[in-house]
Amino acid sequence: MSMGGYAKRVAIKLVVVDDQTSVREALAVMLGLAEDVDVVATATNGAEAVSVIAEYHPDVVLMDLHMPEMTGVEATARIQETAPDVRVVVLTTFEDDESILAALRAGASGYLTKEADRATLLQAVRSASLGQSVLDPRVQRRLLELATARPVSSTPFNLTARELEILGLIGEGLRNTEIAKRLVISEATVKTHINNLFAKAGFHTRTDAVRYVLNNRVETPLHPPL
Known part of the structure; x- marks a missing residue:
């Protein structure tokens, strides 16, 4: 469903995926207020996300990890197979090693926790649309530890x-x-x-x-x- 209230020039087409209605809708409204971001659709799980992305062809997907039917990791891997130009930024409450590595190995371009504020999320969406990586500082430190180990x-x-x-x-x-x-x-x-x-x-x-x-x-x- 389209969330934009008016036409936006050179807007980044964004899809928000989260199984929690309150979180999903809050993110869609909050990020859709930016003039350079157009939240073109939302999805409640990974399987729905794959279908929505095939229909709307977004630039960036904000993806939760732990969802029913198809997880965010599985959906990210599928998206990278079918729509490799779409950038996936993981947004989750989990920052354990297994979740971080699984998401990055699946092809995610970024990894943020749900503690991120609006400015951080917008910067992440904008950076991902340019093909840049986005990592939560704590996740980045953990990756450093994992890499050196x-x-x-x-x-x-x-x-x-x-x-x-x-x-x-x-x-x-x-x-x-x-x-x-x-x-x-x-x-x-x-x-x-x-x-x-x-x-x-x-x-x-x-x-x-x-x-x-x-x-x-x-x-x-x-x-x-x-």
């Missing part, structure tokens, strides 16, 4: 030493500015290395890189060349 394995992407190191830092949740400071190089140089490693590895978002590091922790040289 993984056994070391080599990467098959023929990355340079510097690209390999930057991949590891992305896996730790560092932003471009933080990577630049850590490596004492310019942010422009960091962006160039990231573009190159994404092209080699076939990554589309930073979440792809984080997911890879979590599954295959990369060994980085101590003093890579510039």
